[in-house]
Amino acid sequence: MDVVVFGAGSLGSLVGGLLARAHDVTLVARDPHASRVRESGLRVSGAVETHTTPDATTDGANLSADLALVTVKAFDTAEAANTLATGEFGAVLSLQNGLTEEILTDELDAPVLAGTATYGARLLEPGHVDCTGVGRIVLGSLDGGPDPVAERVGRAFRAAGLETLVATDMPRRRWTKLAVNAGINAVTALSRVENGALTDGDAAELAHAAARETARVARAEGVSLPNRRARTALSRVVDATADNRSSMLQDIDAGRRTEVDAISGEVVARAERHRLDVPTNRTLAALLRAWEAGRGLR
Numbered sequence: 001m002d003v004v005v006f007g008a009g010s011l012g013s014l015v016g017g018l019l020a021r022a023h024d025v026t027l028v029a030r031d032p033h034a035s036r037v038r039e040s041g042l043r044v045s046g047a048v049e050t051h052t053t054p055d056a057t058t059d060g061a062n063l064s065a066d067l068a069l070v071t072v073k074a075f076d077t078a079e080a081a082n083t084l085a086t087g088e089f090g091a092v093l094s095l096q097n098g099l100t101e102e103i104l105t106d107e108l109d110a111p112v113l114a115g116t117a118t119y120g121a122r123l124l125e126p127g128h129v130d131c132t133g134v135g136r137i138v139l140g141s142l143d144g145g146p147d148p149v150a151e152r153v154g155r156a157f158r159a160a161g162l163e164t165l166v167a168t169d170m171p172r173r174r175w176t177k178l179a180v181n182a183g184i185n186a187v188t189a190l191s192r193v194e195n196g197a198l199t200d201g202d203a204a205e206l207a208h209a210a211a212r213e214t215a216r217v218a219r220a221e222g223v224s225l226p227n228r229r230a231r232t233a234l235s236r237v238v239d240a241t242a243d244n245r246s247s248m249l250q251d252i253d254a255g256r257r258t259e260v261d262a263i264s265g266e267v268v269a270r271a272e273r274h275r276l277d278v279p280t281n282r283t284l285a286a287l288l289r290a291w292e293a294g295r296g297l298r
């Protein structure tokens with residue numbers, strides 16, 4: 001399979017590097033990472049050790065491939081979609097946090113698949129990505145149900161040794177992940193604590209309230225996500241990732257823009273469409289956006 005990875009930073013370099021063990025991969029990345037990969041290949045270290053030689057470019061326009069994998073940060077999705085629209089792809093798959101697929105479906109003719117990734121990745125230096133944890137990629141039809149394109153992509157991922165599940169219930173999985181991120185990411189980022197601090201107490205209650213509100217909005221969107229399921233998912237992720245600093249907290253630590261708009265902000269935006277009030281997400285989004293504005297990041 002030919003694969004273009006649009007936005008090869010941490011996650012895109014890891015997944016693209018692993019896919020290059022079995023497929024023709026082109027990374028769309030920034031320099032100096034792109035030029036280093038072209039010169040010396042891509043080193044993957046940590047939980048998976050390998051060295052592969054994907055192609056790499058800084059120009060994502062006019063490319064064509066069987067699959068475009070979108071791994072830019074959520075706030076770069078619209079620009080990525082505009083650039084990808086100049087090319088031709090058999091399918092497009094996002095592995096980003098937050099609800100970004102709708103931005104891709106608006107711009108692109110190719111079928112857009114939904115995906116989630118629990119692999120951990122960190123770009124250590126140009127040409128070198130660390131796999132901080134082997135997780136799983138789950139992908140499938142954006143609307144749910146069986147999908148031959150998703151099956152084909154799943155087989156290609158597994159052929160390259162990536163842990164991959166093709167699921168028929170992506171709507172519920174996307175919203176469950178959003179509920180978990182709306183709870184954990186926003187609360188840990190604002191209170192500067194590891195995920196494990198949300199095991200109990202007031203901060204945990206706040207995270208669960210954000211997840212519950214998200215589940216309510218999911219149901220208004222026609223997705224069956226009971227509060228109980230969102231609560232259990234959040235508690236499981238807190239336990240499984242107790243020592244993690246969430247990606248949003250890492251962004252705050254590094255003084256970078258966060259993915260608030262695609263997580264808490266998206267819950268608020270969708271709630272408004274259904275005339276629902278989501279006061280916890282509204283407050284969390286406002287505080288995160290105020291932090292970004294105060295640092296000139298928005």
Ligand SMILES: NC(=O)C1=CN([C@@H]2O[C@H](COP(=O)(O)OP(=O)(O)OC[C@H]3O[C@@H](n4cnc5c(N)ncnc54)[C@H](O)[C@@H]3O)[C@@H](O)[C@H]2O)C=CC1
Binds near residue numbers: 011028074079259
């Ligand atoms: N890093 C991780 O372990 C995981 C990340 N994710 C999600 O994956 C997405 C990406 O996260 P990271 O890889 O950590 O972010 P990152 O910031 O390391 O990578 C994104 C890359 O896209 C590049 N980029 C953006 N626009 C571009 C353009 N027009 N042309 C070329 N390059 C462009 C940026 O320069 C950056 O290197 C986020 O939504 C994140 O939440 C999900 C699971 C795990």
Ligand SMILES: CC(C)(CO)C(=O)C(=O)O
Binds near residue numbers: 097246
């Ligand atoms: C699952 C979780 C909350 C792990 O930290 C995550 O997705 C993130 O940090 O973005």
